Amino acid sequence: MSDFVYGSVEKRLAKNLFETDDGNPHIEINQEIAKVTGTGKLLVKVCPAHVYSENPDGTIAVEYAGCLECGTCLAVAAPGALKWHYPEGGMGAMYREG
Ligand code: SF4
DSSP, X not given: OOXXXXXOHHHHHTTOEEEOOTTOOSEEEOHHHHHHHTHHHHHHHHOTTXXXXXOTTSOXXXXXXXXXXXXXXXXXXXXXXXXXXXXXXXXXXXXXXX
């Protein structure tokens, strides 16, 4: 359906709530493997929530609090480059529209 009927994806995602599990990240990157395999740059490109960004030194920063729990990063990451699990119960994304 069109944006006219449902609004843009960005507007709909903005309605979600996030319960942040401070100090207990559910995403960790092995920077060495991510760099050697090119996984880091790939994560920056594919994540729909822009959780990953490249630092000036080439390492990858992770803003895990905005994760939509879609699993796309797991599908593209080289073995060993990414540790990912769902946030603890009651934490993470709470969808307001489907
Ligand atoms: Fe981004 Fe989806 Fe991976 Fe979360 S699960 S970090 S939203 S690609």
